[in-house]
Amino acid sequence: MNGTPVNRIRFARAARRIVAATWVATAGWLSFGSQAADTTDPLALCKKLFTQGTTPACALCHTLKDAGSAGAVGPVLDELKPDASRVANALRNGLGSMPSYKATLTEAQIDALARYVAAASGGGQ
Numbered sequence: 538m539n540g541t542p543v544n545r546i547r548f549a550r551a552a553r554r555i556v557a558a559t560w561v562a563t564a565g566w567l568s569f570g571s572q573a574a575d576t577t578d579p580l581a582l583c584k585k586l587f588t589q590g591t592t593p594a595c596a597l598c599h600t601l602k603d604a605g606s607a608g609a610v611g612p613v614l615d616e617l618k619p620d621a622s623r624v625a626n627a628l629r630n631g632l633g634s635m636p637s638y639k640a641t642l643t644e645a646q647i648d649a650l651a652r653y654v655a656a657a658s659g660g661g662q
């Protein structure tokens with residue numbers, strides 16, 4: 538559930554990092570492994586990766602209805618409707634004030650997240 542105190546704490550911490558403009562993700566912040574272990578559903582895993590599995594979390598900056606996020610720093614993904622390669626490119630290289638996730642996500646995670654965002658936003662493959 539997104540509304541648990543633990544999640545709120547994680548989001549608050551991430552938000553503070555953003556305010557401090559420290560985009561550098563540290564290994565200690567990568568809590569995705571333990572979070573993901575409780576489900577094997579690929580869609581749920583991708584959603585979780587989007588809402589809380591990356592540092593900083595996509596959901597902090599992006600609105601994506603399917604994931605229930607309302608971030609307003611970056612483009613609304615439901616409107617942008619990026620295809621998977623466009624998402625993957627942004628994740629690998631960063632874009633403007635969006636950080637690169639190359640050092641903190643595996644290629645498999647980038648690929649899964651890219652396909653999820655494309656499908657969830659209506660951007661196709």
Ligand code: HEC
Nearest residue numbers: 591593594595598610611612619623624627632633634635
């Ligand atoms: C710190 C805020 C922030 C976070 C966190 C963030 N983004 Fe972004 N994102 C942005 C901004 C700002 C842009 C627009 C950059 C520009 O066009 O200059 C953007 C652009 C994008 C784009 C559009 C790329 C394009 O080619 O136009 C996609 C797709 C995207 N982000 C997906 C994600 C995903 C998936 C995550 C999580 C892994 C994420 N973002 C995390 C701020 C963020």
